[in-house]
Amino acid sequence: MKTFSVLAALAATVLASPTPTEELVARASSTSLTPITVKGNGSSRFYIRGVDWQPGGSSQLVDPMADTTTCTRDIAEFVKLGLNTVRVYTVDNTANHDACMQLLANAGIYLVLDVNTPLYSLNRATPAPSYNTVYLTNIFATIDAFANYTNTLAFFSGNEVINDDTTTSAAPYVKAVTRDMRQYIGSRGYRSIPVGYSAADVDSNRVEMAEYMNCGTDDQRSDFFAFNDYSWCDPSSFTTSGWDQKVKNFTGYGIPIFLSEYGCNTNVRKFEEVASLYSTTMTGVYSGGLVYEYSEEGSHYGLVTITGNTVTEGPDFTSLQTALAGTPNPTGDGGYSSTGSASTCPPQSSTWNVTNDALPAIPSGAAALMSTGAAGKGFGLTGAGSQNAGGTSTGTASAGSGSVTAVATSTSTAKKSGASGQSLDVRPMIVSGVVLIFSFVGAALL
Numbered sequence: 001m002k003t004f005s006v007l008a009a010l011a012a013t014v015l016a017s018p019t020p021t022e023e024l025v026a027r028a029s030s031t032s033l034t035p036i037t038v039k040g041n042g043s044s045r046f047y048i049r050g051v052d053w054q055p056g057g058s059s060q061l062v063d064p065m066a067d068t069t070t071c072t073r074d075i076a077e078f079v080k081l082g083l084n085t086v087r088v089y090t091v092d093n094t095a096n097h098d099a100c101m102q103l104l105a106n107a108g109i110y111l112v113l114d115v116n117t118p119l120y121s122l123n124r125a126t127p128a129p130s131y132n133t134v135y136l137t138n139i140f141a142t143i144d145a146f147a148n149y150t151n152t153l154a155f156f157s158g159n160e161v162i163n164d165d166t167t168t169s170a171a172p173y174v175k176a177v178t179r180d181m182r183q184y185i186g187s188r189g190y191r192s193i194p195v196g197y198s199a200a201d202v203d204s205n206r207v208e209m210a211e212y213m214n215c216g217t218d219d220q221r222s223d224f225f226a227f228n229d230y231s232w233c234d235p236s237s238f239t240t241s242g243w244d245q246k247v248k249n250f251t252g253y254g255i256p257i258f259l260s261e262y263g264c265n266t267n268v269r270k271f272e273e274v275a276s277l278y279s280t281t282m283t284g285v286y287s288g289g290l291v292y293e294y295s296e297e298g299s300h301y302g303l304v305t306i307t308g309n310t311v312t313e314g315p316d317f318t319s320l321q322t323a324l325a326g327t328p329n330p331t332g333d334g335g336y337s338s339t340g341s342a343s344t345c346p347p348q349s350s351t352w353n354v355t356n357d358a359l360p361a362i363p364s365g366a367a368a369l370m371s372t373g374a375a376g377k378g379f380g381l382t383g384a385g386s387q388n389a390g391g392t393s394t395g396t397a398s399a400g401s402g403s404v405t406a407v408a409t410s411t412s413t414a415k416k417s418g419a420s421g422q423s424l425d426v427r428p429m430i431v432s433g434v435v436l437i438f439s440f441v442g443a444a445l446l
């Protein structure tokens with residue numbers, strides 16, 4: 001979200017008790033969509049055709065998926081737009097999302113979910129104290145709340161934590177969080193739901209950020225990379241926008257990449273970039289993207305205006321609808337790269353203040369959750385906040401320490417990955433009658 005990322009040092013004064021656990025008992029799972037994995041075998045690709053969805057924005061934080069009325073209302077609009085994915089920035093991990101996730105699945109729509117909230121997030125200015133057990137417990141509880149839905153496409157470990165050159169020193173913490181989430185998903189025996197970071201549109205370190213999230217040992221590498229991009233302002237073109245350079249610079253990048261926000265609003269939006277994004281000039285590198293944003297929240301990015309429970313489609317809605325309808329996905333594999341190699345970690349520079357490849361070790365209290373799980377321990381939207389909660393990392397991680405060493409056995413509460421009885425391996429899979437064998441661009445991880 002352009003205005004909401006990880007808010008610094010938020011009020012530890014907001015008090016609330018951890019929410020009772022009874023809301024986190026068994027959830028039904030949505031069963032009608034094929035789970036998405038990072039690497040298909042190239043016979044059919046999945047392109048994200050999505051919008052960012054957070055009615056109320058960051059100023060009036062509400063979990064849109066905790067309320068069936070909201071979901072029903074907005075999903076009807078998503079269907080009109082022809083979407084297959086939505087991104088939600090903040091959810092209440094104590095709420096029940098069964099109904100909304102099922103409604104999304106019924107509409108053929110996947111969810112890309114940010115796990116952070118303003119109160120439970122890294123602090124970009126002082127990342128070390130904010131990387132702690134309480135924080136990780138909360139985001140693991142969010143994973144628990146969504147892992148069982150087949151239409152949970154991916155998790156974002158962070159959004160725009162690094163937003164200039166100075167804050168690049170927070171990068172090892174972003175990468176450690178990504179590592180820990182991946183280890184948690186593996187250790188809990190969940191389906192291999194992809195985890196990656198959503199980077200800000202920062203020219204001076206975009207490539208370094210991408211390389212960094214895909215360098216090091218396999219346990220440290222993300223499943224995908226995404227960035228927010230506002231450089232195509234209609235009228236524009238592939239070259240005028242600089243998207244040609246963003247294709248060139250990321251050609252051969254070893255993990256899938258997509259735009260987690262796009263839609264410059266400097267001029268009248270015709271969404272002419274849609275035709276470019278889903279053409280083979282870009283699909284060799286990119287797997288689509290998400291338009292910022294569904295609802296108008298005061299900064300003129302909204303496709304619709306919501307008043308009470310009434311949705312009014314604005315001119316941007318119609319433009320996007322027309323653009324998407326007129327832009328099919330490429331046939332075949334879209335020219336994706338089948339190499340999946342690690343990047344070289346970027347060297348320290350005036351725009352990249354990371355001295356070496358070392359990452360902080362996971363805090364011991366969070367490491368313990370790999371075997372016990374965090375279900376029922378989430379704080380929702382009203383907890384006391386985690387940024388100064390203690391229980392921090394006490395050392396540097398050793399190589400491979402983020403690997404999955406033990407997988408929780410199935411119990412009544414451990415959500416096994418086989419929600420719909422399909423193969424859930426990250427490796428190629430075929431599901432009869434369904435064409436969404438997934439591969440984002442390129443990129444085998446394993």
Ligand SMILES: *[C@@H]1O[C@H](CO)[C@@H](O)[C@H](O)[C@H]1NC(C)=O
Binds near residue numbers: 412415
């Ligand atoms: C996960 O989904 C399966 C299949 O629908 C269901 O049997 C199981 O109870 C769910 N587990 C949880 C913890 O919600």
Ligand SMILES: *[C@@H]1O[C@H](CO)[C@@H](O)[C@H](O)[C@H]1NC(C)=O
Binds near residue numbers: 428430
């Ligand atoms: C993909 O995998 C399926 C099943 O393993 C196989 O039948 C098919 O030929 C493969 N397609 C490609 C393009 O490799």
Ligand SMILES: *[C@@H]1O[C@H](CO)[C@@H](O)[C@H](O)[C@H]1NC(C)=O
Binds near residue numbers: 169353
């Ligand atoms: C680089 O990061 C370190 C902390 O890791 C900090 O002490 C230093 O001031 C930063 N340098 C710049 C130029 O921002």
Ligand SMILES: *[C@@H]1O[C@H](CO)[C@@H](O)[C@H](O)[C@H]1NC(C)=O
Binds near residue numbers: 203206207242245246
């Ligand atoms: C592409 O890479 C070059 C060389 O590293 C860099 O100077 C340029 O800023 C990059 N462009 C974009 C759009 O990322």
